[in-house]
Amino acid sequence: MNNTTANPPYIEFDRVGLRYGRGEEVLSDISFSLPTGSFNVITGPSGAGKTSLLKLLYLHMRPSRGLISLFGDDVSLLDRSAIPSLKRRMGVVLQDFSLINHLSVFDNVGLPLRVIGKNVQTYQDDLISLLKWVGLSERIHARPSTLSGGEKQRAAIARAIIGKPDILIADEPTGNIDPVMGARLFRLFTELNRLGTTIIIATHDKDLIPDEAHVFDLNAGTLTKERSS
Amino acid sequence: MSAAQKNMHVPGPILPKDKKGDRQLFIVMAILAFLATLTLLAVKTSYQMSARWSSDLENTVSIQIKPDAQGNSVQSTETARDILVKFSGVDRVEILPEARSKALLEPWLGSVELPADLPLPILLDVSLAPGYTLDVEALSAAFKQAGLRADIDDHSRWRKEIKRSTRTARILALLSLTLVVIAVISAVIFAVRAGVVQHRLVVDVLHQVGANMNYTARVFSLRFALSGLKAGLAGSIGALFVLWLLTLLSSFGGGILLPLLEINLSDIYFALATPLAMAVIGGLSAQRTVRNILLREIYP
Numbered sequence: 001m002n003n004t005t006a007n008p009p010y011i012e013f014d015r016v017g018l019r020y021g022r023g024e025e026v027l028s029d030i031s032f033s034l035p036t037g038s039f040n041v042i043t044g045p046s047g048a049g050k051t052s053l054l055k056l057l058y059l060h061m062r063p064s065r066g067l068i069s070l071f072g073d074d075v076s077l078l079d080r081s082a083i084p085s086l087k088r089r090m091g092v093v094l095q096d097f098s099l100i101n102h103l104s105v106f107d108n109v110g111l112p113l114r115v116i117g118k119n120v121q122t123y124q125d126d127l128i129s130l131l132k133w134v135g136l137s138e139r140i141h142a143r144p145s146t147l148s149g150g151e152k153q154r155a156a157i158a159r160a161i162i163g164k165p166d167i168l169i170a171d172e173p174t175g176n177i178d179p180v181m182g183a184r185l186f187r188l189f190t191e192l193n194r195l196g197t198t199i200i201i202a203t204h205d206k207d208l209i210p211d212e213a214h215v216f217d218l219n220a221g222t223l224t225k226e227r228s229s
Numbered sequence: 230m231s232a233a234q235k236n237m238h239v240p241g242p243i244l245p246k247d248k249k250g251d252r253q254l255f256i257v258m259a260i261l262a263f264l265a266t267l268t269l270l271a272v273k274t275s276y277q278m279s280a281r282w283s284s285d286l287e288n289t290v291s292i293q294i295k296p297d298a299q300g301n302s303v304q305s306t307e308t309a310r311d312i313l314v315k316f317s318g319v320d321r322v323e324i325l326p327e328a329r330s331k332a333l334l335e336p337w338l339g340s341v342e343l344p345a346d347l348p349l350p351i352l353l354d355v356s357l358a359p360g361y362t363l364d365v366e367a368l369s370a371a372f373k374q375a376g377l378r379a380d381i382d383d384h385s386r387w388r389k390e391i392k393r394s395t396r397t398a399r400i401l402a403l404l405s406l407t408l409v410v411i412a413v414i415s416a417v418i419f420a421v422r423a424g425v426v427q428h429r430l431v432v433d434v435l436h437q438v439g440a441n442m443n444y445t446a447r448v449f450s451l452r453f454a455l456s457g458l459k460a461g462l463a464g465s466i467g468a469l470f471v472l473w474l475l476t477l478l479s480s481f482g483g484g485i486l487l488p489l490l491e492i493n494l495s496d497i498y499f500a501l502a503t504p505l506a507m508a509v510i511g512g513l514s515a516q517r518t519v520r521n522i523l524l525r526e527i528y529p
Binding site: 058060080084085088092094100104107110116159163 | 239240241243245430431433434435436437438439440441442444524
């Protein structure tokens with residue numbers, strides 16, 4: 001655990017293990033805690049278990065063993081009905097972007113607000129401002145299939161942060177874009193972090209990791225190193 | 230803000246239009262709605278007819294006065310009428326003329342001239358006051374005491390037959406309706422499962438952005454409720470059209486081959502109940518199916 005900050009831990013993993021079906025553990029004895037407002041990067045080679053670790057973080061899966069605490073709540077004790085509200089406190093950017101193809105960029109990005117019953121009139125201006133901020137103001141009506149990789153990535157990020165989440169989780173956000181766009185994205189993450197969002201990014205692109213980040217090395221399902229960049 | 234941006238007030242549907250799948254489900258549900266509407270209207274008509282027949286039979290009694298040993302039935306008939314008019318609940322007594330008695334025999338004997346000395350029974354048509362039933366045993370005793378030979382038919386046997394037939398028709402109709410409802414539910418469940426597989430990304434993304442189960446289920450249930458409503462309307466309008474054709478046919482035949490049919494306002498109300506029921510069944514089935522899928526696959 002990195003206790004160099006005075007902020008209380010937002011996320012704690014205690015000897016967490018994960019296996020798919022009856023197979024071997026893909027994650028073993030993962031323990032760490034992430035303080036509020038921290039910038040965290042999980043690195044490691046392909047197949048190290050980064051995506052699986054993130055899936056546990058954003059409650060896509062439950063661990064086979066160990067304890068996960070989110071915002072002070074033990075995840076294993078959570079009722080199903082409590083999961084959506086926890087998920088709304090997390091913005092997630094997946095490797096494949098997961099944009100809905102028949103919806104415009106506007107509708108994709110507005111989805112987190114729509115599902116909590118907000119009227120489009122109440123968030124339209126904020127959404128347009130956000131799209132300007134991520135550089136998609138000219139692509140508001142576009143369908144995801146017409147966007148470039150970088151544009152899709154930024155649309156996915158906009159969707160992840162439109163609800164002002166406490167945590168932003170991104171899985172290989174630079175995997176499908178060129179280095180220039182990658183650097184730009186990381187600047188975006190740094191800016192979000194500066195605004196108070198806890199950032200957790202899984203990447204194998206170590207060159208882009210900002211200086212202030214806490215870096216976790218994951219290898220063959222085991223956390224091997226934890227350091228400040 | 231530009232004019233183009235101002236036009237973005239209506240978000241697109243979360244589920245895309247699935248024209249092919251929608252069309253197939255629409256056809257199946259419309260056929261089921263057609264059958265359900267016809268069944269409903271048949272049940273309603275059979276209830277009305279049964280009630281009318283029973284009512285007619287309940288208020289009348291037929292009495293057949295047999296000729297006495299000398300073959301004379303006129304005096305016996307007068308005596309029977311005198312007894313009847315004093316009887317509790319009897320409103321009116323009509324002695325059917327001999328011509329009517331002969332007419333009743335025509336289907337068996339043909340229109341031949343009957344011998345004048347052939348003793349014919351005399352029929353009395355007795356109307357009862359509303360709410361009264363005839364005490365057949367007391368009337369039989371009174372006739373016997375007066376030396377009359379008479380058959381009294383209070384139509385109870387026919388009323389029982391009608392009730393039995395109506396009950397059978399009702400059971401068959403309910404069975405048909407139950408089968409239709411089961412078929413609708415099965416079709417919707419099948420379509421919803423296919424829809425969830427087809428739109429799995431939408432389900433996953435909704436879950437990911439924090440939609441609760443009811444929201445996701447509602448996205449699907451509204452779609453299927455709307456499909457049910459549209460298909461139900463098409464099916465019930467089709468059923469009313471067929472009924473209208475049958476009405477035309479029955480009017481051409483003068484009610485000989487087909488009973489005289491008619492469409493009234495209550496039939497239209499009944500027919501309109503079908504699309505509403507289809508919408509409710511479609512929506513609820515979809516809601517439940519999606520919730521089950523989410524519980525099984527999304528919420529580990």
